[in-house]
Amino acid sequence: MSDLTHFNEHGRAKMVDISGKNETKRIAIAKSCIEMKKAVYENIVEQKNKKGDVLAVAQVAGIMGAKQTANLIPMCHPIPITGVNLQFDWQNQEKENVKLVITAEVKTVGATGVEMEALTAASLAALTVYDMCKAVDKSMVIGPTYLVEKSGGKSGDYKRDQLSE
Amino acid sequence: MSDLTHFNEHGRAKMVDISGKNETKRIAIAKSCIEMKKAVYENIVEQKNKKGDVLAVAQVAGIMGAKQTANLIPMCHPIPITGVNLQFDWQNQEKENVKLVITAEVKTVGATGVEMEALTAASLAALTVYDMCKAVDKSMVIGPTYLVEKSGGKSGDYKRDQLSE
Amino acid sequence: MSDLTHFNEHGRAKMVDISGKNETKRIAIAKSCIEMKKAVYENIVEQKNKKGDVLAVAQVAGIMGAKQTANLIPMCHPIPITGVNLQFDWQNQEKENVKLVITAEVKTVGATGVEMEALTAASLAALTVYDMCKAVDKSMVIGPTYLVEKSGGKSGDYKRDQLSE
Amino acid sequence: MSDLTHFNEHGRAKMVDISGKNETKRIAIAKSCIEMKKAVYENIVEQKNKKGDVLAVAQVAGIMGAKQTANLIPMCHPIPITGVNLQFDWQNQEKENVKLVITAEVKTVGATGVEMEALTAASLAALTVYDMCKAVDKSMVIGPTYLVEKSGGKSGDYKRDQLSE
Amino acid sequence: MSDLTHFNEHGRAKMVDISGKNETKRIAIAKSCIEMKKAVYENIVEQKNKKGDVLAVAQVAGIMGAKQTANLIPMCHPIPITGVNLQFDWQNQEKENVKLVITAEVKTVGATGVEMEALTAASLAALTVYDMCKAVDKSMVIGPTYLVEKSGGKSGDYKRDQLSE
Amino acid sequence: MSDLTHFNEHGRAKMVDISGKNETKRIAIAKSCIEMKKAVYENIVEQKNKKGDVLAVAQVAGIMGAKQTANLIPMCHPIPITGVNLQFDWQNQEKENVKLVITAEVKTVGATGVEMEALTAASLAALTVYDMCKAVDKSMVIGPTYLVEKSGGKSGDYKRDQLSE
Numbered sequence: 001m002s003d004l005t006h007f008n009e010h011g012r013a014k015m016v017d018i019s020g021k022n023e024t025k026r027i028a029i030a031k032s033c034i035e036m037k038k039a040v041y042e043n044i045v046e047q048k049n050k051k052g053d054v055l056a057v058a059q060v061a062g063i064m065g066a067k068q069t070a071n072l073i074p075m076c077h078p079i080p081i082t083g084v085n086l087q088f089d090w091q092n093q094e095k096e097n098v099k100l101v102i103t104a105e106v107k108t109v110g111a112t113g114v115e116m117e118a119l120t121a122a123s124l125a126a127l128t129v130y131d132m133c134k135a136v137d138k139s140m141v142i143g144p145t146y147l148v149e150k151s152g153g154k155s156g157d158y159k160r161d162q163l164s165e
Numbered sequence: 166m167s168d169l170t171h172f173n174e175h176g177r178a179k180m181v182d183i184s185g186k187n188e189t190k191r192i193a194i195a196k197s198c199i200e201m202k203k204a205v206y207e208n209i210v211e212q213k214n215k216k217g218d219v220l221a222v223a224q225v226a227g228i229m230g231a232k233q234t235a236n237l238i239p240m241c242h243p244i245p246i247t248g249v250n251l252q253f254d255w256q257n258q259e260k261e262n263v264k265l266v267i268t269a270e271v272k273t274v275g276a277t278g279v280e281m282e283a284l285t286a287a288s289l290a291a292l293t294v295y296d297m298c299k300a301v302d303k304s305m306v307i308g309p310t311y312l313v314e315k316s317g318g319k320s321g322d323y324k325r326d327q328l329s330e
Numbered sequence: 331m332s333d334l335t336h337f338n339e340h341g342r343a344k345m346v347d348i349s350g351k352n353e354t355k356r357i358a359i360a361k362s363c364i365e366m367k368k369a370v371y372e373n374i375v376e377q378k379n380k381k382g383d384v385l386a387v388a389q390v391a392g393i394m395g396a397k398q399t400a401n402l403i404p405m406c407h408p409i410p411i412t413g414v415n416l417q418f419d420w421q422n423q424e425k426e427n428v429k430l431v432i433t434a435e436v437k438t439v440g441a442t443g444v445e446m447e448a449l450t451a452a453s454l455a456a457l458t459v460y461d462m463c464k465a466v467d468k469s470m471v472i473g474p475t476y477l478v479e480k481s482g483g484k485s486g487d488y489k490r491d492q493l494s495e
Numbered sequence: 496m497s498d499l500t501h502f503n504e505h506g507r508a509k510m511v512d513i514s515g516k517n518e519t520k521r522i523a524i525a526k527s528c529i530e531m532k533k534a535v536y537e538n539i540v541e542q543k544n545k546k547g548d549v550l551a552v553a554q555v556a557g558i559m560g561a562k563q564t565a566n567l568i569p570m571c572h573p574i575p576i577t578g579v580n581l582q583f584d585w586q587n588q589e590k591e592n593v594k595l596v597i598t599a600e601v602k603t604v605g606a607t608g609v610e611m612e613a614l615t616a617a618s619l620a621a622l623t624v625y626d627m628c629k630a631v632d633k634s635m636v637i638g639p640t641y642l643v644e645k646s647g648g649k650s651g652d653y654k655r656d657q658l659s660e
Numbered sequence: 661m662s663d664l665t666h667f668n669e670h671g672r673a674k675m676v677d678i679s680g681k682n683e684t685k686r687i688a689i690a691k692s693c694i695e696m697k698k699a700v701y702e703n704i705v706e707q708k709n710k711k712g713d714v715l716a717v718a719q720v721a722g723i724m725g726a727k728q729t730a731n732l733i734p735m736c737h738p739i740p741i742t743g744v745n746l747q748f749d750w751q752n753q754e755k756e757n758v759k760l761v762i763t764a765e766v767k768t769v770g771a772t773g774v775e776m777e778a779l780t781a782a783s784l785a786a787l788t789v790y791d792m793c794k795a796v797d798k799s800m801v802i803g804p805t806y807l808v809e810k811s812g813g814k815s816g817d818y819k820r821d822q823l824s825e
Numbered sequence: 826m827s828d829l830t831h832f833n834e835h836g837r838a839k840m841v842d843i844s845g846k847n848e849t850k851r852i853a854i855a856k857s858c859i860e861m862k863k864a865v866y867e868n869i870v871e872q873k874n875k876k877g878d879v880l881a882v883a884q885v886a887g888i889m890g891a892k893q894t895a896n897l898i899p900m901c902h903p904i905p906i907t908g909v910n911l912q913f914d915w916q917n918q919e920k921e922n923v924k925l926v927i928t929a930e931v932k933t934v935g936a937t938g939v940e941m942e943a944l945t946a947a948s949l950a951a952l953t954v955y956d957m958c959k960a961v962d963k964s965m966v967i968g969p970t971y972l973v974e975k976s977g978g979k980s981g982d983y984k985r986d987q988l989s990e
Contacts, residue, residue, distance in 0.1 A: 004219070005207050005300045008910050011212070012881065013222050013297075013889050017211050017908030019932045021852050032308075043169050047176070054169070056386040056507065057178050060569045061239050063510050064394070067565055067573055070892055071235065072289055073296045074885045076906055078892055080563050080573050082606065083512030085503050107514045109606075111907065111934075115303070116296050123288050123307075124237055131238045131281050135170045135202075136316070138323050139278070142288075143197075143308015150303070157304050173415050177386065180393050183357050190679050221672065221881040225734045227484030228675050229889070232730055232738055235397055239390045241411055243397055244736055247771065248677030250668050272679045276439075304706075318361065328433045333586075334538050334549070335630045338745050339616070341718065343552050343627075343721050344516050346741030349685050349767045352544045362638075362818055373499050377506070384499070387508050392570050401726055402563065402619055404556050404720045408740055441742065441769075445633070446626050453618050453637070454567055461568045461611050467501045468610070468645070468653050472618075473527075473638015480633070520844050530779040551837065555899045558840050559724070562895055562903055575903050577936065578842030580833050602844045604936075664868050664879070665960045672873070673882050673957075692968075702828050707836070714829070717838050721899050728897065732949055733956045734886050775963070776956050783948050783967075786896055791898045791941050792838075795830045798940070798975070802948075803857075803968015810963070816974050818963050 006075045015075050021111040024154030030118035031162065032102045032126045032145040040092070040133045040140065041098035055088050058102075058128040062086045065124030066106050066117045084117075086125055090150050090163040102126055103148070113153050119145060168192075171240045180240050183248030186276040191317030195283035196262055196327065197291045197310040198265045205305065206255070206263035216228045220253050223267075225291040227251045234282045241281050248272040251290055267291055268313070278318050284310060334403045351441040356482030360448035361492065362432045362456045362475040370463045370470065371420070371428035385418050388432075388458040392416045395454030396436050396447045406446050413437040414447075415453055432436050432456055433478070443483050449475060501570045510570050515560070521647030525613035526657065527597045527621045527640040530634040535628045535635065536593035549642070550583050553597075553623040557581045560619030561601050561612045571611050578602040581620055597621055608648050613641060627628075675735050681771040686812030690778035691822065692762045692786045692805040699791045700800065701750070701758035715748050718762075718788040722746045724763045725784030726766050726777045735774050743767040744777075746785055752780070762786055773813050779805060831900045840900050846936040850981030855943035856987065857927045857951045857970040865958045865965065866915070866923035880913050883927075883953040885913045890949030891931050901941050906914045908932040910943075911950055927951055928973070938978050944970060 008014040044054045063084045070078040072073045084106050091099040104121035107116040133140065148157040173179040200251045211218045228249045235243040249271050256264040269286035271279040298305065314324040338344045355443045393414045400408040414436050421429040434451035436444040456472045463470065479489040503509040539549045558579045565573040579601050586594040599616035601609040621637045628635065644654040666673040668721040704714045722743045730738040744766050751759040764781035766774040786802045793800065833839040869879045888909045895903040909931050914923040929946035931939040951967045958965065974984040 002286075004212050004298060006219075006614070007212060008912070010912060012884050012911070012913075013888070014884075014911070015906070017309060017905040017910075017932055019934050021179070026267075028230065047169050052381065052388055053178075054171075056383055056602055057171075057239050057390055058187075058885075059507050059509075060387055060390040061237065063508070064569050066238055066510075067204045068233075068237065071889070072226065072230055072237075073293050074222050074889055075293075076296055077907065078907065080575065080605075082514040082572065083511070084510040085512075086509070087503070087505060088507075089273050089287075108512050109907075115299060119292055119295065119307070123292060125308075126279065127284055127288060128240075130284065131170045131241055134167060134280060134864040138312050139325055140311070141308075141328065142310040143306075145291075145307040145310075145497070146305070153274050160304055163306065173417070175417060177389050177418075178393070178418070179389075180396075180411070180414040181415070182415075182437055184412040184439050204775075211677065218878065218881055221878055222885055225670050225882055225885040226676075228673070229734055231675075234396070235721070239394050242412065245410065245825040246675070247742065249671070249675040250673070250677075252668070252670065253672075272677055274679050275410075334542050336549075336552075337531075337542060337625045338747070340747060342746070342748075343548075343723070344625065344719075344746070345726075345744040346743070347745075347767055349742040349769050362670050379500050379503060382500075384510075387501075388567050391567065395567055396568065398563075401724070402567075403553050403623050404562055404724055405623075407742065410740065440740075443631060446622065449622055449625065449637075452557055453622060454578055457611065457614055457618060458568050460569075460614065461571055462501045464610060464642075468642050469613060469655055470641070471638075471658065472614075472640040473636075475621075475637040475640075477629075477634070479631050493636065494550060548716055549711055552720055554839075555717055555720040558838070559896070560897050561840075571905050575845040575905065575935075576840070576900065579840040580842075581837070581839070582833070582835060583837075604844050613740065651985055664872050664955045664958060666879075666882075667937050673878075677940060682906055707829050707832060714831075717831075717899050720851060721897065723898055728893075732886065732890055732893065732897075733953050735953075736956055743963075746980060757973075776952065779897050779952055779955065779967070783952060786970075787941065787944055788898050788900075790944065791901055792829060792831045794940060794972075799985055800986065801968075802944075802969070802970040805951075805967040805970075806965070807959075807963050823966065 006013050008153045017109045023109055024152050025113050027107050028114040029105045029120040029148040030122045030149040031148050034100050034126045034140055034142050035097050036130050036140045037137050038096055040137050043136050052131045053064035058125040059086045061128040062121040062125035064137055069117045074118050077112050079097040079108050079110045081108050099117050100151055113150055115147050115150050183276045185189040188274055188276050189317050191278050192273050193280040193283040193315040194313040195287045195323050196313050197287035199265050199291045199294050199305055199307050200262050201305045202302050203263055205302050208301055219297045223290040224251045226293040227269055227290035231282045231286040234285045234316050242277050244273050244275045246273050266306045276313055278311050279313050348441045353441050354482050355439050356443050357437050357447040358444040359435045359478040360452045361478050363450035364430050364456045364459050364470055364472050365427050366470045367467050368428055370467050373466050376417055379420050384462045388455040390415050390449040391458040392434055392455035398449040399450045401445045403446050407442050409438050409440045411438050440441040443480055445480050497579045513606045518602050518604055518606050518648050521608050522602050523609040523613040523645040524600045524643040526643050529595050529621045529624050529635055531591050531635045531636050532632050533593055533596045535631050538631050553620040554581050556623040557599055557616040557620035564612045564615045568611050572606045572607050574603050576603050602642035605634055608645055610642050610645050623658040678771045683771050684812050685769050686788050687766045687767050688778040688810040689808040690777040690782045691808050692782035694760050694800055694802050695757050695795050696800045698758055700796050703796055714792045718785040719746045720763055721788040722781040722785035726781040729777045729780045733776050737772050737825045739768050739770045741768050748807055759795050773810055775807050775810050835947035843936045848934055848936050849977050850934050851938050852932050853943040853975040854930045854941040854980055855972040857947035857953045859925050859954050859965055859967050860922050861963050861965045862962050863921055864964050868961050883950040884911050886953040887929055887946040889948040893943045894942045898941050901939050903934045904933050906933050923946045939977055940972050942973050963968045
C-alpha cells in the first residue's frame with residue numbers, strides 16, 4: 001500500500017510525472033454491468049432483429065469514450081491507445097431482471113497503464129444502453145464497474161476474481 | 166411501457182426529434198457509489214487535511230463531464246445545462262470497506278430531460294476517485310449507478326427508492 | 331446574390347451576429363455519396379449478415395459529427411440540434427462500381443440554419459465508411475456532397491434537384 | 496483484397512489492435528474539391544483583396560480538423576500528427592462553374608497511417624469554404640474527395656491517378 | 661461586493677443554478693495584449709505582405725476558443741454564442757517593443773453573461789500569436805488581459821477605463 | 826533571429842513538419858498572474874477555510890487545459906504530455922491590490938517543446954480564478970503571462986528573468 005501520488009509538495013493535485021517511465025505494451029480489462037427489466041431486454045432483442053441495434057451504438061460509444069478518457073479524468077495522462085474491444089454478454093435472460101455484462105479491453109504501447117480507459121469505455125457503453133432504453137424503463141441500474149486485470153508496466157500485473165454479476 | 170424510440174423507419178439509430186417539445190425547467194438526480202478499502206479512505210481523509218483534496222478534483226470532473234454528456238452518449242441531445250451540483254457522503258467509515266456515495270443534481274431549461282447528464286456526472290466523479298486512488302488499491306468497485314429522480318417534462322416525474330448502498 | 335457576410339469592417343473573419351434573429355424550427359437535408367468497388371460492397375453486406383455493421387458505425391459517426399459541427403467549422407454558430415436522422419441507400423449494386431448514398435436530415439429550433447450540420451453529418455458518415463473499408467480498397471471516392479434542401483428562417487426555403495449520383 | 500478488419504469475433508466493430516506495429520514515418524495526401532458559381536469565386540477573390548480571406552479560415556479548419564480525426568471517425572486510432580499542409584488551387588476560373596481543388600498532406604511517425612487525417616482535413620476545409628460562401632450561393636457541390644497517395648507502413652505505398660476535377 | 665457564489669452548502673464548487681434567469685441579449689468586450697520585439701512585428705508584417713497572415717490564424721483561434729469556453733472553464737455555463745468579433749490594433753510600431761492589442765467582443769441571447777467567452781477569445785488569440793512567432797523570439801509577454809465592458813443581465817452594465825497598454 | 830516558420834511556400838499557415846526531430850525529454854515553465862482587490866483575496870481565503878477552494882478548481886482547469894492545447898492553438902502539434910504541475914503564490918497580501926502568481930510546469934518526451942502547454946495551463950488557471958471571483962469584482966487583471974524557461978530540444982534551453990509581478 002502506497003500513498004496517494006497525485007499531489008504536489010503543496011498538497012495540490014498534479015498530473016504525475018511519467019517522463020522517466022519506459023514505453024511498454026500494456027493491457028487493461030474492465031467490466032461494467034447494467035440490470036434491466038425483462039421488457040427492456042426483449043425490446044433490445046426485438047429491435048436487433050429489425051436491424052436496429054442498441055449494442056452497436058453502445059459499442060461505438062465505448063470505443064470513442066476510451067479515446068476521450070484523458071479529457072474527462074483530470075489527472076489522467078493522454079495515451080496513444082492502440083486497440084479497443086468491447087464484448088457484451090447477457091445473463092439471467094429467463095429471470096425478471098436480465099443483466100448485460102460489458103467487458104472492455106484496451107491496449108497501448110505507452111508509459112502508463114490503460115485502466116482508466118477500460119473503465120471509462122465500459123461505463124460509457126453502459127450509460128449509452130441506459131440512454132437508448134430509458135423511454136421503456138428508467139429503473140435500470142449500472143454497476144458493479146471494476147478493473148478485472150491489467151498487465152504491463154513496472155508495478156506488475158493485477159488480476160481479480162470477477163464479481164458475481 | 167413503450168417501445169425503443171431511438172430508431173428510424175429503417176430500424177437504424179437516430180437522434181429523436183424533439184423540435185416540437187416545449188422548453189421547461191427540468192431536474193434530474195443520479196447517484197453513484199465507489200467502495201474502497203479502509204486504507205484508501207484514510208489516505209483521502211489524510212490528504213484532505215494536508216490541503217489536497219481528491220473529492221475537489223472529482224467534483225470538477227463531474228461538473229465538466231455533465232457538460233460533455235452529449236459528446237459522449239451518441240443519441241443524447243445537446244442541452245444548455247443551467248446548474249450542476251455534486252454531493253459526497255461517506256458511509257461505513259468504521260467498517261473494512263468504506264463507501265463514498267456521490268449524488269449529482271443537474272438542471273436545465275430545455276426540451277428534454279437531463280437524466281443522462283446527472284448519470285454521467287456521477288459516473289465520471291466516481292471514475293476520477295478511482296483514478297486518483299488506484300496507486301493505493303486497484304480493487305475499488307464503482308456502482309450501483311442509477312437515476313434517483315427526475316422532474317419536469319411531459320412524461321411526468323419519476324422517483325425511486327434509493328438502493329441500499 | 332449577396333456579399334460574403336463573415337467579415338468585419340477590417341475585412342477579417344468574424345462569427346456573424348445573429349442576436350436579433352428569431353428562433354424558428356429549421357430543417358436541412360444534405361447528401362453525400364461514396365463509390366466503391368463491388369468487392370467492398372460485398373464485404374459490407376457479408377459482414378452485416380454476421381452481425382457486424384459498417385453502416386451502424388457510420389450512422390453513429392454522422393449523428394455525433396452533427397453535434398460537433400460548430401467545433402469544426404470556425405465561423406459556425408453553436409446550435410441546439412433537436413434531431414438527426416441518416417439514411418443509407420445502395421445504388422448500382424449490379425455494376426462494377428457500387429454507390430452508397432447517404433442522406434442526413436438535421437433539425438433545430440434556433441436562430442440560424444442547420445445546413446452545415448447536415449453536410450458535416452453526411453461527410454463524416456462517408457469518411458467512416460471509407461475508414462472501415464480501406465483495408466479492402468483505398469480507391470473509394472467520396473462525393474458529390476451537397477445541400478438538398480433547407481426550410482425555416484427568414485432567408486426562405488431552398489430546394490435543389492438531386493444530382494445524378 | 497482482404498476482409499474488413501474492424502470487427503471482433505462476435506462480428507462487432509472494434510478498434511484494430513496495432514500494438515505490434517512499428518512506428519515509422521508515414522505520409523498521406525488527399526484531395527477534395529468544391530465547385531461554385533463564378534459569382535462566389537469573384538466574391539472570394541474580392542474579399543481577399545480587402546484583407547479578408549476565406550481560404551485562410553479554411554486552412555486553419557483543415558489543420559485543426561486533422562487533429563480531431565480520431566475523435567470523429569469512431570474506429571480511427573489516435574495518432575501524433577507531425578505535420579499538416581493544405582494547398583488550394585483554382586481551376587476553370589474563366590468558366591461559369593469555377594473549381595477550388597484542396598490538397599491536404601499529413602505526416603506522422605506512428606504505428607498506422609494518416610489517410611483518414613488527410614481526408615478529414617480536406618473535407619473540413621471544403622465544408623468551411625461552403626459555410627463562408629453559402630450566403631452567396633447554396634448550390635456549391637463538394638467532391639470528389641479521395642486519397643491521392645500514401646507512403647510508409649507495412650502495407651506498402653499507394654498512389655492513384657488524380658481524378659479529372 | 662458580494663460573496664463567492666460558486667460553492668454549495670458543503671463549501672464545494674458547483675455550477676451556479678441559473679434556471680430562473682431570463683434570456684436577454686448580452687455583450688461582453690475583453691482586451692488582451694502581446695508585447696514583442698520590433699523584429700517579430702516586422703516578421704508578421706512582412707509575412708502578411710506575402711499572403712500569409714499570423715493574425716488571420718489568431719482570429720480563428722479566438723473565435724473557436726470562444727465556443728470552447730464552457731469546456732475549459734470548469735464552472736462556466738454552456739451558452740449559445742450568437743456572435744464573435746476580434747479586432748487587432750498595433751501600438752508603438754516605431755519603438756523597440758511593439759504592442760498588439762486584441763479586442764474581443766462576444767454576444768449572446770442567454771441567461772448569463774459572456775465575459776468569460778470574451779476573455780477566453782482574447783487570451784487564445786494572444787497565445788496563438790505567441791505560438792506562431794516563438795521561433796523568432798520567446799520573450800514576448802501577454803497581458804494585461806481584462807474585461808472592458810459588459811451589458812445585459814440583471815446585475816447591470818459594467819464599464820472600465822482601458823488600461824494604458 | 827529566424828523567420829516565421831508556420832507558413833508554406835504559398836505563404837499560407839501550416840503545421841510545421843517535425844517528423845525528423847528526435848523525441849527527447851522537454852520541460853517548459855510559464856507564469857501568469859491575476860491582480861485583484863483585497864476583498865476578492867479575502868473571499869478566496871475565507872472560502873478555503875470553509876472547505877471550498879477556488880485554487881483547487883483553477884488547478885484542475887490548468888491541468889486539463891494543458892491537455893487541450895493542441896485543440897486550441899491551431900498550428901500546435903499534439904504532444905503526449907507526461908506531467909503537469911501548477912503552483913500558486915500570493916503576493917502583496919497586505920496591499921490594496923493582491924496578486925496571485927501562477928506557475929505552470931509541463932513535461933513531455935516528444936519531438937517538440939511544451940511552451941504552449943505551459944502558457945495555456947497558466948492562462949486557463951488565471952481565467953478560472955477570474956470566473957469564480959467575478960461576482961465579487963469584475964476589475965481583476967490577468968497578466969503578465971510569459972515563458973520563464975524551457976529545456977530540451979535542439980534549439981537549446983531558454984531562461985529569462987522573471988518579471989516583477
